[in-house]
Amino acid sequence: xxxxxxxxxxxxxxxxxxxxxxxxxxxxxxxxxxxxxxxxxxxxxxxxxxxxxxxxxxxxxxxxxxxxxxxxxxxx
Amino acid sequence: xxxxxxxxxxxxxxxxxxxxxxxxxxxxxxxxxxxxxxxxxxxxxxxxxxxxxxxxxxxxxxxxxxxxxxxxxxxxxxxxxxxxxxxxxxxxxxxxxxxxxxxxxxxxxxxxxxxxxxxxxxxxxxxxxxxxxxxx
Numbered sequence: 001x002x003x004x005x006x007x008x009x010x011x012x013x014x015x016x017x018x019x020x021x022x023x024x025x026x027x028x029x030x031x032x033x034x035x036x037x038x039x040x041x042x043x044x045x046x047x048x049x050x051x052x053x054x055x056x057x058x059x060x061x062x063x064x065x066x067x068x069x070x071x072x073x074x075x076x
Numbered sequence: 077x078x079x080x081x082x083x084x085x086x087x088x089x090x091x092x093x094x095x096x097x098x099x100x101x102x103x104x105x106x107x108x109x110x111x112x113x114x115x116x117x118x119x120x121x122x123x124x125x126x127x128x129x130x131x132x133x134x135x136x137x138x139x140x141x142x143x144x145x146x147x148x149x150x151x152x153x154x155x156x157x158x159x160x161x162x163x164x165x166x167x168x169x170x171x172x173x174x175x176x177x178x179x180x181x182x183x184x185x186x187x188x189x190x191x192x193x194x195x196x197x198x199x200x201x202x203x204x205x206x207x208x209x210x211x212x
Contacts, residue, residue: 020183022176022179022180023172023176026167027083027138064165064167066125067165068083068085068163068164068165069085069124069125069126069128069134069163070122070125071125072125072126073125073126074126076126076127
């Protein structure tokens with residue numbers, strides 16, 4: 001009886017929806033830096049689980065923060 | 077008139093008085109153009125995420141402004157001219173604020189509705205979230 005092993009993958013939820021964070025501000029480095037891993041790229045939705053509307057706001061905020069040197073474009 | 081946030085970075089070696097002088101100048105430009113200065117916040121020295129004009133850190137200043145686009149353009153021109161300002165960014169805030177207000181109103185409405193239905197003995201239904209099938 002060849003039973004396939006069942007993996008349970010927890011469904012990722014959008015941090016911004018769960019914690020009711022509506023205001024994704026470019027000045028909030030602490031929040032934004034959670035979504036920029038070491039290489040300073042913006043974390044894709046498939047990894048972070050952020051929903052599409054929030055990802056859009058998030059990436060906009062990150063790009064603004066980058067242009068005022070709050071966040072890096074790339075690691076040095 | 078739209079709201080803007082103007083953030084700029086001043087050369088870290090400039091003394092505090094000079095930063096105040098720049099702030100005074102900018103405020104002058106805004107009020108002269110018929111705008112209103114909401115808040116001037118000196119955020120202090122911060123490490124920059126990357127080198128800007130060979131500086132590793134900079135003094136951040138944040139202006140919250142209610143002014144027309146022409147005034148903002150003039151402010152940006154001034155900032156470009158000033159040597160001690162190494163970087164600036166203007167962000168329009170009112171449209172974002174409008175969106176946030178909308179969400180807030182929506183949320184309050186929903187909360188009120190939910191409260192009422194619970195009082196009537198209605199079962200609270202969770203968000204119908206399609207359960208993802210476990211893969212493999």
